[in-house]
Amino acid sequence: MSKFGVLPPRLVLDPLLGGWLLEDIGRGDRTTGSLLVEDVTPGSAKWIAKAGGIIAGLPVAARVFQLLNEKVSFVAIADEGARCEPGQVVAEIHGSLDALLMGERVALNLAMRLSGIATLTNIYIEKIADLPARLVDTRKTTPGLRLLEKYATAVGGAINHRMGLDDAVMIKDNHIAAAGGIGEAVTRVRSQIPYPLTIEVETESLEQVREALQHKADIIMLDNMPLKLMGEAVQLIRQQDSGVKIEASGNVTLETIRAVAQTGVDYISSSAPITQSRWLDLSMRIK
Structure with a gap:
């Protein structure tokens, strides 16, 4: 340990x-x-x-x-x-x-x-030490080295996100496309998973955010949203369900991470600490 x-x-x-x-x-x-x-x-x-x-x-x-x-x-x-x-x-x-x-x-x-x-x-x-948002890592790791690379991000101060596909449910854009929509994807997952798992839904618009809220996602990811739209999404989520966690993702850099954190998200996911x-x-x- x-x-x-x-x-x-x-x-x-x-x-x-x-x-x-x-x-x-x-x-x-x-x-x-x-x-x-x-x-x-x-x-x-x-x-x-x-x-x-x-x-x-x-x-x-x-x-x-x-x-x-x-x-x-x-x-x-x-x-x-x-x-x-x-x-x-x-x-x-x-x-x-x-x-x-x-x-x-x-x-x-x-x-x-x-x-x-x-x-x-x-x-x-x-960059965000004085703000509530926490940095989490991703599954963009070197094959064979994931456990060690994610250990290293934890040493650096980040939180480990999913270690693998079996850790939690993350419904991303391709899953949504395959299922025919966020609602259908969440419904199918809930009916199939053998035990309770955290369900996270990736969203790219306020319309998708509303749909994820409607279907009781545990975590809503705001993917590649401009800062203004991200701030609006955070406000919408907080007003409707204060228990939902919010994750920002997509092209997070050293130059942008602080502004992203200031929108009020709970988590910021980035592959950069490993890939760059x-x-x-x-x-x-x-x-």
Whole structure:
């Protein structure tokens, strides 16, 4: 358990990490295997931040090395979710040198990717920190990395939206088109789902907002609405049903997120913290 959320359990995480290690090591690390005849040569290394940002993924990196040798000790110097500065030592690793060298790239790649996501997420969060609206992530994730990428957005301060299609009902434009309308879509879903789930409906106009309200959607998404129209939609929803949650979505940027939050929505969903993030540069140095 992390204070930011639940990392994937080892039953899920270990096969992922094992596959990525196998992808990198292949039939064997020819360099390390040639240099180290004994596979128990002890060694130590430190991880150094080469850029400033929010650290995320250190527990994942630790597990990478431990899969190669369970006796490896990965000591986090920086706290998960803390801000690091260029030149700062963020972790120290002790154990068999072959495990350190073979696990280096996979562990660093994951930590740099997750730290980059956490860093950009936190920049978005800071833009609306004094407002009630909360940033939520989306399902626009890298195949195979969703659980880790969504963990990273949580480290950065966002709320995880649906982890998958089984988490909640989200009736989007294509579902509405397939069903023949919002009312028909909501009615069919309610008659078919085997247990109660939150029902969210995507809307693009005030007419659709009214229809979603009429059919008792739990969350109404305002998708790609101009700010003026979004404000009118928020007012309409608040007047008719104060219990309905409101989500804004579509082309949310660092330049627009504050104005969107000021319309009075409860949530702002954006894929940008994941899809537009840059890796946070980290390096490993053998002592």
